[in-house]
Amino acid sequence: MNIIPISASAGITGFESPATDYRQLPLSLDELLIEHPSSTFIGLANGDSMQGVGIFDGDILIVDRHVEVRNQDVIVANYNGSFVCKIIDKVNRLLLSANESHMSTPILEHDTFSVEGVVIRSIRCHRKSPILKND
Amino acid sequence: MYALVDANSFYCSAEQVFRPDWRNRPIVVLSNNDGMIVAANRLAKEAGINKFGPYFEAQKLCEQKGVIALSSNYELYGSLSAAMMEVIGRFAPEQHIYSIDESFLSFKHCYPAIPCLTEHAMKLRRAVWKETRLPVCVGIGTTLTLAKVANHAAKKIAGYDGVCAITSDEQRIAILKTMKTNDVWGVGNRIAKRLGMMNIHSAFALSQMKTGLASKQFSIELERTIRELNGEVCKTWDEARADKKQIFSTRSVGNRVTDLSSLCQALSKHASTAAAKARTQGSLCKSMLIFASNSPFDEQPGGFKFVHHFSYPTNDTCELIEAATSAAIARFNPTIRYYKIGVGLINLCSEVNLQGDLFERCRNPNKMLVLDCINAKYGTDSLFLAAQGISQKWGMRREMLTPQYTTRWKDIPLIKC
Numbered sequence: 001m002n003i004i005p006i007s008a009s010a011g012i013t014g015f016e017s018p019a020t021d022y023r024q025l026p027l028s029l030d031e032l033l034i035e036h037p038s039s040t041f042i043g044l045a046n047g048d049s050m051q052g053v054g055i056f057d058g059d060i061l062i063v064d065r066h067v068e069v070r071n072q073d074v075i076v077a078n079y080n081g082s083f084v085c086k087i088i089d090k091v092n093r094l095l096l097s098a099n100e101s102h103m104s105t106p107i108l109e110h111d112t113f114s115v116e117g118v119v120i121r122s123i124r125c126h127r128k129s130p131i132l133k134n135d
Numbered sequence: 136m137y138a139l140v141d142a143n144s145f146y147c148s149a150e151q152v153f154r155p156d157w158r159n160r161p162i163v164v165l166s167n168n169d170g171m172i173v174a175a176n177r178l179a180k181e182a183g184i185n186k187f188g189p190y191f192e193a194q195k196l197c198e199q200k201g202v203i204a205l206s207s208n209y210e211l212y213g214s215l216s217a218a219m220m221e222v223i224g225r226f227a228p229e230q231h232i233y234s235i236d237e238s239f240l241s242f243k244h245c246y247p248a249i250p251c252l253t254e255h256a257m258k259l260r261r262a263v264w265k266e267t268r269l270p271v272c273v274g275i276g277t278t279l280t281l282a283k284v285a286n287h288a289a290k291k292i293a294g295y296d297g298v299c300a301i302t303s304d305e306q307r308i309a310i311l312k313t314m315k316t317n318d319v320w321g322v323g324n325r326i327a328k329r330l331g332m333m334n335i336h337s338a339f340a341l342s343q344m345k346t347g348l349a350s351k352q353f354s355i356e357l358e359r360t361i362r363e364l365n366g367e368v369c370k371t372w373d374e375a376r377a378d379k380k381q382i383f384s385t386r387s388v389g390n391r392v393t394d395l396s397s398l399c400q401a402l403s404k405h406a407s408t409a410a411a412k413a414r415t416q417g418s419l420c421k422s423m424l425i426f427a428s429n430s431p432f433d434e435q436p437g438g439f440k441f442v443h444h445f446s447y448p449t450n451d452t453c454e455l456i457e458a459a460t461s462a463a464i465a466r467f468n469p470t471i472r473y474y475k476i477g478v479g480l481i482n483l484c485s486e487v488n489l490q491g492d493l494f495e496r497c498r499n500p501n502k503m504l505v506l507d508c509i510n511a512k513y514g515t516d517s518l519f520l521a522a523q524g525i526s527q528k529w530g531m532r533r534e535m536l537t538p539q540y541t542t543r544w545k546d547i548p549l550i551k552c
Binding site (some may be wrong): 004031036037039041042043044045046049050053057060061065066067076078081082083084085087091112116120129131132 | 153155156158217218219221224249265266267268294513517541542543544547548549550551552
């Protein structure tokens with residue numbers, strides 16, 4: 001159930017706030033984090049292979065499908081039927097990890113591969129968010 | 136020039152967006168309550184699954200052929216549809232969203248900014264795929280009906296590669312010759328049957344029919360369709376969707392209803408859904424059909440059907456619920472295990488042309504306006520009448536439901552790192 005907070009008011013007016021004329025929309029994280037709302041999806045990072053670029057297990061990934069993929073971008077790819085987050089090496093056709101304990105993966109002819117979008121932001125919850133899955 | 140853009144088996148394609156391992160698998164999507172197959176992608180059709188059949192009949196075949204069967208995930212479809220429409224809308228100055236997966240575009244006054252519409256449509260198709268991972272087809276023609284025809288060709292005729300622009304008369308005629316009459320927009324099976332008796336079997340034959348004969352024998356609508364097939368603009372999208380003459384909200388329930396309060400709640404829920412739809416199209420309801428029955432497959436069919444006439448036409452949720460509830464109380468039978476429950480607003484009139492009445496109970500349309508606005512802003516049923524129940528045991532069955540990847544935080548897709 002959604003709760004919509006509405007503050008009660010009794011029609012008593014005092015001095016009008018001097019700030020009324022200066023009111024603007026409050027800062028929105030959507031505006032900051034999402035550039036192309038209709039081409040963006042949000043995913044949950046699972047694993048430690050991207051720690052070197054600051055993506056840890058349980059982080060939130062913001063994936064933009066609109067932007068063009070540049071070499072060395074952090075991307076989400078469909079690699080043989082599952083979503084993976086890696087650094088793309090377009091020149092050598094490799095998926096690079098950002099953790100020394102993980103090997104880079106070559107993209108071979110018989111692999112199913114497509115770029116699903118560029119990870120344009122990642123978000124760390126330093127305290128667990130109650131609305132995300134808690135495990 | 137107009138374009139019709141629509142997604143290929145949209146529900147199935149939507150299910151594949153966040154399941155890349157399903158991208159080349161046969162998929163069917165089931166109706167509310169998992170009763171019927173409402174969508175099947177190409178691979179599922181090739182496996183021999185028919186759309187609109189009951190699922191229990193096809194279940195065995197699905198299992199044998201590895202067809203993935205899913206409950207409908209409307210939360211996901213709605214959100215992906217909105218994203219898809221937004222991307223499509225970037226490609227034309229005017230857009231009319233016709234259904235969850237179809238959108239008309241108008242390219243009026245676009246020449247010479249868009250020198251080649253086919254090339255433009257290819258770009259659109261690629262952009263929608265890249266940005267939403269949904270496959271679409273584009274049909275382009277000089278009328279809305281011909282855009283529909285072209286879209287049909289883009290889908291069904293090999294070699295078009297998902298984009299068909301009807302630019303010459305020869306091409307138009309060639310395509311119409313491959314289409315049956317009931318493939319034409321606005322020609323239903325009943326009309327197609329009657330046309331068949333007059334030896335009109337193809338869309339081309341229909342386009343050659345005398346317009347006078349069409350309006351006399353059938354309707355002015357068919358005459359307009361024929362004119363449109365010949366390139367004469369008769370339809371605009373404001374009238375592409377007429378107001379509904381009846382509004383039904385009905386559903387079979389997941390768990391049989393056997394107590395009066397659940398029955399009242401279910402009917403109240405349907406009354407409020409129907410009332411909201413009536414308000415959207417500016418209609419008032421004079422009579423409402425209220426019904427509840429067990430399944431026709433039960434040993435002893437039973438239930439009730441009742442028509443309530445309102446003294447003054449209304450679309451007020453409270454009044455509709457009141458009528459539905461009192462009908463249920465009067466007719467409830469504790470020995471019947473109710474399965475099919477619903478209401479129908481069967482006698483509608485326009486809000487605008489309503490004749491007022493001196494003795495009319497004072498209505499407050501603003502109350503409903505507030506209700507509708509809040510629900511539009513915060514999502515369906517953010518605000519509802521308690522009569523429809525808070526936790527709905529009798530809700531629908533969706534046993535094969537996929538996660539709501541784009542609308543629930545707990546359901547966002549996992550990405551391997």
